[in-house]
Amino acid sequence: MAALISRVGKKLRRIIQRPGSVELTRYEALLPAIEKLEPELEKLSDEELTDRAGKLRDATSFGNDQLVEVCALGREAARRALGERAFDVQLLGTMGLLSGHIVQMETGEGKTLAGALAGAGYALRGKHVHVVTVNDYLARRDAEWMGPIYDLLGVSVGWIEPAHSRDERREAYAKEVTYGAVSEIGFDVLRDRLVTREEDLVQRKPEVAIVDEADSVLVDEARVPLVMAGSIDHTDADEEVANIVRRLRLGLHYETDADGRNAWLTKAGASVVEKALGDDINLYDDTGSDRLPAVNVALHAHALLTRDVDYLVRDGKVQLINAARGRVAELQRWPDGLQAAVEAKEQVKATDRGEILDSITVQALLARYPEVAGMTGTAVAVAEQLREFYELEVAVIPPNTPNVREDQEDRIFGSPSQKLRAIEEEIRRVHESGRPILVGTQDVAESEELAEKLAKIELECVVLNARNDAEEAEIIADAGKKGAVTVSTQMAGRGTDIRLGGKDGDGRDDVVELGGLHVIGTARYPSSRLDGQLRGRSGRQGDPGSAVFFASLNDELVLSNAPDIPEGISSDVGSGEITDSAALRQINHAQRVAEGVDLEIHRNTWRYTRLIERQRGELLAHRDTVLRTAHAAEVLEKAHPEKFKELSEAVDDEAKVEQLSREVLLFHIDQLWSDHLAFLTDVRESIHLRALARETPIDEFHRAAIPEFHKIIPEAAERAAKTLEEAEITENGIDLGDAGVRRANTTWTYLVHDNPFDSDFEQTIKKVRSMIKRK
Incomplete structure (x- = not known):
């Protein structure tokens, strides 16, 4: 009875304290069984361990027994390959990922290993896995780092990076687990959508995605369109x-x-x-x-x-x-x-400027996978968005060692100049103690301005920002050394692991005795998760540390989102510091407004792109039929039997005739889709004015977009038939260039850095305000 009450109480605490979190009791109950297998698995040779993992491929279902086996085998493989015995919390993370959840694990708790064990587990179930990272460096690093574990478990692993050729990409995607940056995976999807030969495809059918830094990829970048463009004159x-x-x-x-x-x-x-x-x-x-x-x-x-x-x-x-x-x-x-x-x-x-040949948002890219899981240090704050947009729940994994970092109260000032003086004094004071300091700034300009200020008071620091990002690994490696002062943009706020004492850890004990890494934020970020990521650089795996944010009521965050400061807030005459709790409430309010604006942009983006994705899916199914069958030849033969017969007789090679027909029809399908995207962009940019006439913009968008889309497939067939009709046929068939079938001679990929989908109401107000201003 006591145990039952304890479990109920624990569940209630999770519901109250961590909205959207998954109950971990089921996974925690499996930990003793995993530990019980350790002595048995330690006795196996490497070959026997691999063979035992291979038996999981024969399992007809994947329940608790299989979870126990994967985790036990993974723990043993990690011990042998890396000299690291996975903590229980890492195995909880692995089980959460294998169950299709977003797992929240604190900094330094071993998300990379948990993700690798989950990737191997999915692969041993017969699934092809993409481990989606935030950049190319992490994709290669993690694939090579975790490679020995995959080898011991009999699972093949590869990675993709920008320098890879088409053949190298195809080989990487053929592996059971493929690591890749979200942009590279997305661009490969776009490239595959433009091929005219089946053998040129590089990707396989998507099955499982494990997303690293999941809140960044699934929320922050969800609305970012990845674009494939073709050159045009400028x-x-x-x-x-x-x-x-x-x-x-x-x-x-x-x-x-x-x-x-x-x-x-x-x-x-x-x-x-x-x-x-x-x-x-x-x-x-x-x-x-x-x-x-x-x-x-x-x-x-x-x-x-x-x-x-x-x-x-x-x-x-x-x-x-x-x-x-x-x-x-x-x-x-x-x-x-x-x-x-x-x-x-x-x-x-x-x-180069170009016409958009195709595009896909990150959210739509991830929606292609039947199974999605992910890991990050800050998921609870966006739990509702993960549920709304992806139907994913958050599992909060407790730390292996309790976090003892001291999170100090924000220090608030009346003006940015007063705040800057206080930051300089804070850095000088803490530096005198010998503690390493990490200062998180808002942008490149601020990081360099602060570095100049510190130089004037003879405080040496290292600057890490977008200008010297190539030196990131070296700078971060030494950021935990005694006496180090590192001034960084948000580069050091996510995915970095600062070890006390430096990369070799020789001076760790001295830094621990001094109090660990001290983190200073020069302003609150537009998202509380970014604040949390910066704080999380300190207090790694139970290390001592502290963090404090400085803020001003004239920071950009406040001016842009909550400029109406309550009356009666006063500051210290000398320092300009404000201790009135109303100031902190105002800054918190500004941050919530900023988060709300981003959420509304995300929500509106998805409202519009959801229709585009449905249309794209329908057209891609038709395109795939054209790519893999003789459909194009059948269309042209039906449209112009005599001209098609002439072509067939001139070429006298059925496969070549089919490919020529395929090239012609696919060209027109792709061109019409590109035209359709341009049309939808024009509609989307002008649709808000219709709100002035009390029409609903999203309904108007659908009303304009749907009829135009249904014209594409028949129009492509008509254009292809006209191309055949007007083409000059020789013994080589059709000169596609002379026939007007000219694909872009140069294509490139990029991400659109834009928030094109503000709320309909906000866009309308802006239009009206702009018109009023001109009068």
């Missing part, structure tokens, strides 16, 4: 407009809204631009409406995007910064003309 018009906009002044020629997301020309600004463009242009009628989009994106680039905050200029190129990670986003670019506008603003060489 013009010099971007530079002309950029030179005009560069002369405009805020308050006179243009205005911006309080949250810095929208900019618009004033009457005076429009007059200046129109005069500079010449030819009696009016931007708001037929004479200049075609120039207005270029002016708008140039104004956005000029007024709303800041160098060293939103992007860097490095090696003569504009490189975007991933705000959530503080790193250069190697493959990211802004959509449409905005990338070119920023390049023109910074007067660097314009990169």
Whole structure:
């Protein structure tokens, strides 16, 4: 009875304290059975261990007995291969992943090993597994690091990275477990959607995805579209407009809204631009409406995007910064003309522009997998989103060693300058004790400004930001050394493991005695999870440590999301520090507003892309039929029997005729899909104005999108038939280039760095406000 009451109480505590968490009792009950197998498995040779793992492939079901066997075998394999005996909490994580959950494990608790054992477990069930990472470095590192464990369990493993050829990718995807960055896996999906020969496909049918840093991939990047583009010619018009906009002044020629997301020309600004463009242009009628989009994106680039905050200029190129990670986003670019506008603003060489051939959001990419699981240090905060968008539940794994980190109260100041002085003093004070310090800043510019300030007071520090990301591993390795001061962007906030005493741990005892790593946040992030990730760099595996955030009521977070500061909040006359609890409530409120805005953007993105994904799925099923069968030849033969007969007789090779037919039909299918995506973009950008007429934008979007989509397959067949009808047939068949079947001579992939789907209401208000401002 007492045991029953204890279990009920434990369950209630989990429900109350950790919303959305999975009950762990079932898995905890299996731990004694796993431990009981250890002596037996230790006696096996490596070959016998591999053979025993292989027997799991014959299991007709996967219940508790199989979970016990996988975990016991995995623990023994890890002990032999890495010299590490998996903790019970790591095995709980493994079981949570094998049950299709998102597992939350704290920093340093061994998520990588838990993910590898789960990957092996799925593979031994006959599933092909993709371990989805946040970057290419982690994909290769983890695949090579965990490789010996997979070998002992008889499971093949590979990884993909940008430098890999098509053949190397196909070989990697043929393995039972494949590690890859989410972007690389997504781009391979897009490339496969454009092949014209079945043998050129590199991926297999998706089955299981285990997502590392799951909250980042599934939530933060869920709405990010991955894009496949084909080259088209670009013009010099971007530079002309950029030179005009560069002369405009805020308050006179243009205005911006309080949250810095929208900019618009004033009457005076429009007059200046129109005069500079010449030819009696009016931007708001037929004479200049075609120039207005270029002016708008140039104004956005000029007024709303800041160098060293939103992007860097490095090696003569504009490189975007991933705000959530503080790193250069190697493959990211802004959509449409905005990338070119920023390049023109910074007067660097314009990169290729192109038409979008296909795209897929990260959320849609992960939705392809019948089974999804994941691991991260901060999942509970987004438990409701994981449930809403992915039907995934969170399992909170307790730490192997209790966390003893001291999380200090936020220190709040009236102005950013007062805050900065206090941060300098905090760094100086703690540094004098010898403790290592990690300072988390908001962006590149702030990290470099703080480093300059510290240099003036003779405090040496190491800066880690998007400029020197190649040195990340070396910098992080020494960030836990006695006396070290590391100033970093969000690069050091996720996926990094700072060991006390440095990479070799020689000085660990000294640092532990001093109190461990001290983490300082220079401002609260737009997400509480990012705050938690930064704090989590300290207190690893029960190490001592501390963390404190500094904030100001004039930080960007507050100004953008909760600018109406309650009256009566006063600060210390000398330091400017505010101790009134209302200030902390205001900052917490601003953060919740920011999180709410991101959630609404995510929700609205999915509302629109859900229809696009259904249409894409239907079209891909048809395309797959064309790719793998003689369907294209049958279509053309039916449309033009005599011309098709002429082709067949001229070529006298049925397989070649089928391939020529396939090339023609697939070209038109792909072109029409590309046109459809462009059409949907135009509809999506203008649909909000319909809300002014009390029409529901999403309904209007569906009303416009669905009929156009149903035209694609019949239209493609008609165009293919026309191509055959007009083609000149020779003994080699059809010259596809002369027949107009020309695919892009250059294709490339990128991620769109954009929040194109704000709430319908917000977009409408912006449109109205912009129109009012112009009058």
